[in-house]
Amino acid sequence: DRAQSLAHSKILTRGEDVQEQYDYIVVGGGTAGLTVADRLTEKGKYSVLVIEFGVFQNSSSVTTVSYGFFGLIDPALNFNITSVPQTGLNGRTVDVIVGKMLGGSSGHNGLQVHRGQKADYDRWGSYFGRRSQWSWDGLLPYFKKAWHFHPPSPELARANNIKYDARYWGTSSNIHASFPTYAFPFLKTEIAAFGEIPGVQFPPDSGAGLPGAFWYPTSADPGPMLRSFSRTGHWDGVAQTRSNYHTVTGQKVLKVLFKNKRATGVTFVPANATSGKYARSVKAKKEVILAAGTIHTPQILQGSGVGPAKLLREAKIDVVVDLPGVGTNFQDHPFQVGALFNLTKFTAHPDPNDLFLNQTFLAEAQAEYNANRTGPLSIASGNAASFLPLRVISPTAFSQIADKCEAQDPAAYLPPGTDKTVVDGYAAQIRAHARDLRGAGSAVYNLFVRGTYNEGSAIYLHPLSRGIIKINSADPYFAEPIIDYRALSNPADADILVEFTRFTRRFFLDTSLSNYGPVELWPGANVTSPADIITALRSFMIPSSFHPVGTAPMMPRKLGGVVDEDLLVYGVSGLSVVDASIMPDLPGAYTQQTVYAIAEKAADLIKARA
Numbered sequence: 001d002r003a004q005s006l007a008h009s010k011i012l013t014r015g016e017d018v019q020e021q022y023d024y025i026v027v028g029g030g031t032a033g034l035t036v037a038d039r040l041t042e043k044g045k046y047s048v049l050v051i052e053f054g055v056f057q058n059s060s061s062v063t064t065v066s067y068g069f070f071g072l073i074d075p076a077l078n079f080n081i082t083s084v085p086q087t088g089l090n091g092r093t094v095d096v097i098v099g100k101m102l103g104g105s106s107g108h109n110g111l112q113v114h115r116g117q118k119a120d121y122d123r124w125g126s127y128f129g130r131r132s133q134w135s136w137d138g139l140l141p142y143f144k145k146a147w148h149f150h151p152p153s154p155e156l157a158r159a160n161n162i163k164y165d166a167r168y169w170g171t172s173s174n175i176h177a178s179f180p181t182y183a184f185p186f187l188k189t190e191i192a193a194f195g196e197i198p199g200v201q202f203p204p205d206s207g208a209g210l211p212g213a214f215w216y217p218t219s220a221d222p223g224p225m226l227r228s229f230s231r232t233g234h235w236d237g238v239a240q241t242r243s244n245y246h247t248v249t250g251q252k253v254l255k256v257l258f259k260n261k262r263a264t265g266v267t268f269v270p271a272n273a274t275s276g277k278y279a280r281s282v283k284a285k286k287e288v289i290l291a292a293g294t295i296h297t298p299q300i301l302q303g304s305g306v307g308p309a310k311l312l313r314e315a316k317i318d319v320v321v322d323l324p325g326v327g328t329n330f331q332d333h334p335f336q337v338g339a340l341f342n343l344t345k346f347t348a349h350p351d352p353n354d355l356f357l358n359q360t361f362l363a364e365a366q367a368e369y370n371a372n373r374t375g376p377l378s379i380a381s382g383n384a385a386s387f388l389p390l391r392v393i394s395p396t397a398f399s400q401i402a403d404k405c406e407a408q409d410p411a412a413y414l415p416p417g418t419d420k421t422v423v424d425g426y427a428a429q430i431r432a433h434a435r436d437l438r439g440a441g442s443a444v445y446n447l448f449v450r451g452t453y454n455e456g457s458a459i460y461l462h463p464l465s466r467g468i469i470k471i472n473s474a475d476p477y478f479a480e481p482i483i484d485y486r487a488l489s490n491p492a493d494a495d496i497l498v499e500f501t502r503f504t505r506r507f508f509l510d511t512s513l514s515n516y517g518p519v520e521l522w523p524g525a526n527v528t529s530p531a532d533i534i535t536a537l538r539s540f541m542i543p544s545s546f547h548p549v550g551t552a553p554m555m556p557r558k559l560g561g562v563v564d565e566d567l568l569v570y571g572v573s574g575l576s577v578v579d580a581s582i583m584p585d586l587p588g589a590y591t592q593q594t595v596y597a598i599a600e601k602a603a604d605l606i607k608a609r610a
């Protein structure tokens, strides 16, 4: 197609075609990387090179909106990484899934578009003090800039009580947030059931920064009904027409080069290289911007001599700056927590399972989709969920749990020998989270519902356990980094997840959903004591919903931070990080919307200091 041939004509696939020098080098052409590169090149003033490990991909596993998850199962789009065995999960390992293509994880995520709560972004600023620009108010203009909002059709909104308020959104971005044209009938019943629980609110919009039960959009361009992601919104038709914008794909950055602690450029090799034999270097006049994502940004920093000195020495890497926080503070949203239910008296067909089980329904849906790009196949992985505070899911235990967190010795839950600055940062986070666990403005529990009879796998939005990512000291550049989620290493997580299970049971058994014959599939109605629930969790929970953050945290340096509020790496100059790794802690939402907003804000910060 046209987009593809245009793209192919302008892309550099050979390292030797790269110029000697650019104003900016963006490492990683993913969600954040392509957003920043677009903004830096749009006025024609600066030259930018994006270096991307993956290649241009436009297969149906990327573009398809229906079902939302084709990319997950396409090995061409994924790095092949497995975590270390998880002590807290009976030694199980976990697949670490992040996107590998021009567009990064935005090219194969589940297309759900949520914004975190005000409390999340204000918490980020609180680590720096009252006047930080990292706050809900400071980020709201960038959420608006990042997204082009298309409201649901009036019929869909009316039939399903979908609340939205376009004032929380913009319409100038080429990244689209839109609604499917169809909703399965049972969804309305499920969302209404949340309203039967005391304290559950229905905020005016999914972007209002408030917890509750609500509908939210999909990252799809509603015209052609195709995935809208950083490549389609910030690169297709943009990079091709700007002579100041170069992209090289299929190349892996090994390290940042420094002269007197100033970043001067990077070294890169073909993505399939197993040695530095064909390494090339390229210079950055103004800045090297790391946007390789939460898994690989810390690997590149450590491989460049920016990281914990002890680890670097083990790997025989010269220390440029001893920055203990690099690779620490690793977080993701655990899922398969709560409880799974089967509604044995469900009759509200059609439901999503009918797309697999009812050939007539599938054929009709397919015909409608082919003709108009509408109907059930315009639904991706979901558009309705609850995001609930601990005090709502556990009115009896939330306060005690918060007390227990406040009384913790955080050092006890980090690896032995963790640097004092990192421990102090963790302590600050635990205090901030304890405050939010008590409050009504921050969601910990997420249950996304699909309008069907097998539901209930909740997602935990603010885990307190912290993982770690380290270069493989035997092969720091060519082996994948060593990834440890350290799942359930902070016992408060298990306490909170016990409440998740109890609440999920109340949701199915004590609301009008009880009319549909709910039977618990997991962990099972007989599993009731906290100890038994935790045992079940260890065998079932997955510590990732593919939302890794935090490994180059924006925190004060004395709190284990890696970047400051301008996203500049401490202890060196000319080096910044712009991707999910800078989030000090997780938002109470999936992460893509926040990553785009961070990238939009970062572009302004970078231009301001140019």
Ligand SMILES: Cc1cc2nc3c(=O)[nH]c(=O)nc-3n(C[C@H](O)[C@H](O)[C@H](O)COP(=O)(O)OP(=O)(O)OC[C@H]3O[C@@H](n4cnc5c(N)ncnc54)[C@H](O)[C@@H]3O)c2cc1C
Pocket: 027, 028, 029, 030, 031, 032, 033, 051, 052, 053, 054, 072, 097, 098, 099, 100, 101, 102, 103, 104, 105, 106, 108, 109, 110, 111, 112, 113, 114, 251, 252, 253, 254, 291, 292, 293, 294, 296, 297, 300, 381, 545, 546, 547, 548, 578, 579, 580, 581, 589, 590, 591, 592, 593, 595
């Ligand atoms: C399967 C899946 C489902 C998800 N579902 C949702 C969802 O429904 N809703 C939501 O909000 N969020 C979702 N997310 C999360 C969201 O997509 C990510 O948080 C976000 O895209 C991360 O953006 P990023 O810029 O930090 O990293 P990425 O977009 O991953 O970009 C990093 C880029 O750097 C490249 N790179 C890595 N190492 C190197 C190197 N050494 N040299 C050069 N390039 C390199 C990578 O190939 C990649 O393109 C999902 C993610 C995944 C993976």
